[in-house]
Amino acid sequence: MFKYTIKRAAWCEHEYKHCPSGCPIETAENRLREAHRRWHDCADSYNSPEDFRDGLNSAIQALRNVTFALQSVKSEIDGFESWYAEEQDLMKADPVLRWIVASRNTIVKQDDLKTLSQLKVTVVPSYDAEAASVADEQMAWSELPHAKPGAVVDTTLDVPVELTIEEVLAELTHVDLPMSIRQEATVLFEHRWVDEKMSSYELLALLAHSYGHLNSLLTRCHELLNMRRVRIPIPESDKENRVEAFEELEGLSINERLPCMSSTRQYRITRIRLADGSEVKEFKNWHVEYDAAVAKEAVESGIYGVQPEFDHDAVGEMQTDTQLGVLVATYAEIARGILRSGQDHGWFSYFFRKGRMAGALVHATIDKQGKHAIASEISRKALELGADTVLMIGEAWTSKMEQTPDGAYVPPSLHPEKTEVLVVDAVSKSGATAGGILSFHTLAGEPPHREVEIGEFTTQSSASNILSPTRAAWGIRALAGAAFWRAQTKAR
Template sequence: MTPDPVPPCPVPDAHRRLMDCHAQWHLLHESYYDPDVFRLNLNSLVPNLRNVTWLLQKRKAVIPDFETWYPQFQQSAASSEIMKWVVKSRNRITKESDLELLSSSRVVWIRDWLQRAEGTASFEPRKTTPEILLTLYRNGVPPVGTATLKRRWVDKALPDWELLAATSEAYARLSQLVWTAHRAFGIERCDLPDRSTECVTSALADSLVRLPCMHLAQSELQTHISMSGGVYEEEAKRFDFDPEKMEEAAVRYGELAYPVSGPVENVPGFMAMARTMMERDGSHGTFAFLYSGQQQVAVRALQFGDQQSKILIFEGIADLVESTRADGVVIIGESWTALQTEKEKELKTVFFPARDRLDRMECLTVYALTRDGRHAELVSMVERGENGETRCAEPMDVSFEAGMNTMVPIKLRWADMQKRGI
């Protein structure tokens, strides 16, 4: 059967310019450590972002219902700090002067889940890790925990936004706008050819999700340092569902009912799946599922080397929450639990984490949290038989405690996103 022909692009000028912006964004990223080239690329990208809307408006006479949906975009853009910045910056670049760029590093020091501090500092690009550590020690940062260095270019007129993040946010909004124009013609995909750069394609997004390549590129600009020396590597691997692997899983585990509701509502279904897999394999990995409403927008398989790397991985999940606009998170995995001692109950504290206690118990946990504060958690105790068999007890609906610490970076990110209007 011959596949249906792909329709021609209904707004080719605006769509091509959007693809130009994608390519220029990567040039901006590649020149991050060269101030003059960075400024040159930024001066080219910002006007082109603005030009996408103008090129779309030039075809308004032939675009169905343009006068209905385009004013909705204008209203949204008028309330967006980023889109207002794009308009003002284009005028400054073309009529007045360069943007007032400021370069710094944001330093995030993390001792544990609840103790952290942020500040800004300036480091030479060629400065070694020991030299950076020495500077941090001299500035009073304790030699415990981790420090994350995030390289930052900001415009004085937009101090709360790093410029790669700001321009990728603007790109996401414009991609959704061009997608809306395609939908007005009754199509979602057109024949506009892709570019030679693999990620620069004519694909469009129907939501404000940043492109995976942009998310990855921004993560490359930060370094995680152990305050006792050494560099941490994140281990949060993208997990895509493979139809063949799903068939293999059906043979191994039987027909698993995959949950398809919102994150909080999915907790019982995920627990049922986790218990089946745990009893079959004797172990269970840790996974993060991110949602926008009821739509699953990302899945990550998580591997922890130690407690500090676990904290950093969940900091990375918080970055992904912003890139995907996720408003709900589900975490599944094995964990340790222990009962509080009478002294701990009296003092309302915990002296020793469950992982370090001799009386620790193994369990499966599934917990969920949404941006509006809804949450759920189920725990299933794991029992090991003499012959190596594994049994998972009936799940218990418990207070939201096991997942509270790991959700701290995500809750902080949602608060920061609220502050920046996203």
């Protein structure tokens, strides 16, 4: 019997050993693990040309060595020749994999790749513009197997890579924008490394696509061997039988790429405030680990009052407007208890997959530009976790809509008649949405000893625009709910 060893790699939380010791294709697995590590080397050194080139060369060679290692053990695998002939046809039909083969030959036998540096500048005055930028990257992912790039979003401009940030911002001073929007707009400086022979696609994306195909290839080879390939360990708390302590997922949600490869924007984008040219760094996203003991202590202490029961049957897999409405109302009641305790509620995002919690983040920032960055991070985290539902909750200001003399709307935080609210929003991959506002008024004190008067919870049929990037990452456009699913079914 083969022995499985579960140990998370120190350099990436998503890397585990996928097959048992003694597996005939263990060497091919090791080359794929090596390619994954070199991908991270490339990402971490994206702004250092020499280090990026070294990582790129190593990653390409490791990817190519996966198939070399696989073919070296063909005599040990029954039916390999006929099976692999079909696999080779699939790989030859993929332009990115053909590029990997050609690039490896160039690196080993001739010279480094002829890489080019590109700079794209995107003005982001709103969450919808941030969503367009997210959608552009995800569109590129979907087109990679065909190598037929589509049009980029119209808020993006190609500019000479040698231009400085100051020079670009100087040109943007001529753009006609209301002052209030200019003060809140972010300028995204997106750096891209490309190979001159595949210049439509960024190099990290090409490596990730190739990794995904080879990852899938090794899964199918294990099936040929009648062996199980471990995808992800079951959490420690769920283990009843350590010999069988594995969960084989139905399939990775991003075409066999690892979750860490779901987006490359965080490595390539610098965020600058249009108003003053300062870099946007004053925002945080903290990962939250659920602690059952802490949760139990909070409930037993009664500090948050009597907490509502979570109706799993009514919430289901959270893919309809009605199910999301129940989810939103439940979290609003939990929030009511937190507000009543006198503490600051905070700003959280919760991620769900098939009706079960998949992760959570805590957010903090000082301005609208930081909120743009957080909205982007929520969308990236949804992809990384394979989430199909996201719920966001946090305190905010609200006010009636009034325009400034130059045509922009006065932000609620600056309105003289603003009121405090707690906003709860949820979106799902089906296109369903739900939201609501819990109004409250601070009577005295500061958290954690604040006295508040809490009003009624008002439901809304749609979610805030801050979750627009998440919907864009899922590929959702105008259709919502059941209409979206019908359209997807027809497309398939």
